[in-house]
Amino acid sequence: MxxxxxxxxxxxxxxxxxxxxxxxxxxxxxxxxxxxxxxxxxxxxxxxxxxxxxxxxxxxxxxxxxxxxxxxxxxxxxxxxxxxxxxxxxxxxxxxxxxxxxxxxxxxxxxxxxxxxxxxxxxxxxxxxxxxxxxxxxxxxxxxxxxxxxxxxxxxxxxxxxxxxxxxxxxxxxxxxxxxxxxxxxxxxxxxxxxxxxxxxxxxxxxxGTMPRLPDGADASAPRASGTLKAHYAPRTPLRLLPFDALEPLLAAHPLNADKKLALVARTSSAGKWADAPNVHFVAAPDDPQSYARELYGLLRKLDRADVERILIETLPVSAQWSAVNDRLGRAAAAFEEEK
The missing domain is CATH 3.90.870.10 (DHBP synthase)
Structure with a gap:
């Protein structure tokens, strides 16, 4: 661009x-x-x-x-x-x-x-x-x-x-x-x-020379800060964030002739047959934290425009390198928790 x-x-x-x-x-x-x-x-x-x-x-x-x-x-x-x-x-x-x-x-x-x-x-x-x-x-x-x-x-x-x-x-x-x-x-x-x-x-x-305290939900004296509400960074399309084995039943239950596809964001190695399923809009997840962070918000906006029924995202590794992307995805998913 x-x-x-x-x-x-x-x-x-x-x-x-x-x-x-x-x-x-x-x-x-x-x-x-x-x-x-x-x-x-x-x-x-x-x-x-x-x-x-x-x-x-x-x-x-x-x-x-x-x-x-x-x-x-x-x-x-x-x-x-x-x-x-x-x-x-x-x-x-x-x-x-x-x-x-x-x-x-x-x-x-x-x-x-x-x-x-x-x-x-x-x-x-x-x-x-x-x-x-x-x-x-x-x-x-x-x-x-x-x-x-x-x-x-x-x-x-x-x-x-x-x-x-x-x-x-x-x-x-x-x-x-x-x-x-x-x-x-x-x-x-x-x-x-x-x-x-x-x-x-x-x-x-x-x-x-000091490791900062990390968010644990118990720091009641912490000042309010931008982007720290439980539900934030959310697309308009309902979003679920789950391990791939928990996503598969949702994919399997979606009718082949449904009016709208399910969006699936997952590692290519996980996606298997679902990458080519006719009722699935598959997006290969970026492999590294920096690429995932750079592409995340643009991807969510693109999927909103794709008019899919729901966005299903495979959970990411739990590590320091992935913590920022995990934070944004977790808050995006939290906006739809009551809709599970």
């Missing part, structure tokens, strides 16, 4: 829209974000309204390369600085105590704030242009550019499919990572992983 990178004039226009309190969808290396001025409560309210997002669900502030993250937080800890030096620009969001002048709306009313610096060149150009309009302290609140709870967008067309012409979109081509950033909480005096992503707990431990 080819695309023409936005011109300087287009970047300047988008920064001016942000400056005026309007919304701009922009590419990052993870997914496309729905951006608004993080210092403007009215712009933040527009983000929530456009997405249909609960107002107590925080959004992440995106910062330009070379900007001062300390402007947004009460204290930039030594561990935070080490992680910034190691992983920014990149797909790591840090949760720290919010500076008093930062609008509470960006944090869903909490006393913490999530900040990150994306590596995508179009995002960096936009953030730099906008920050220059704010004396170097501009930040862009940017949750994923989709309706709340739906599949995140990894191309500009996904954003247009979601919002039509109502949102100004900068096209930066397909996202290279494909799933949202790792979220690490440093707001309580110890590191805690709130959302897995491309930067792993082991990567973090290598930098700060």
């Amino acid at each position: 080819t695309f023409e990178a936005p011109s300087v004039e287009q970047i300047t226009e988008a920064a001016a829209l942000l400056d005026a309190g309007q919304l701009v969808a922009f590419p990052t290396e993870t997914v496309y974000g729905l951006g608004g001025d993080a210092g403007n409560p009215e712009a933040i309210a527009r983000i929530y309204a456009a997405k249909g997002r609960p107002s107590n669900h925080p959004v992440i502030v995106h910062l330009a390369p070379g900007s001062d993250p300390a402007f947004w937080v009460q204290t930039l800890s030594a561990d935070a600085q080490k992680l910034i030096d190691a992983f920014w620009p990149g797909p790591l969001t840090l949760i720290l105590k919010r500076a008093p002048h930062v609008p509470a709306a960006v944090s869903g009313g909490q006393d913490s704030v999530g900040i990150r610096c994306p590596s995508h060149p179009v995002a960096q150009a936009l953030l730099t242009a906008f920050s220059s309009l704010r004396n170097g302290h501009g930040g862009v609140a940017g949750p994923s550019a989709n309706r709340f709870g739906h599949v995140s967008p990894t191309t500009a067309q996904h954003v247009r499919d979601e919002f039509g012409a109502s949102i100004h979109v900068l096209d930066g081509g397909p996202a290279k990572v494909g799933i949202e950033s790792t979220i690490l909480d440093l707001s309580r005096g110890f590191p805690a992983l709130l959302r897995p992503g491309h930067v792993s707990p082991a990567d973090i431990a290598d930098v700060i």
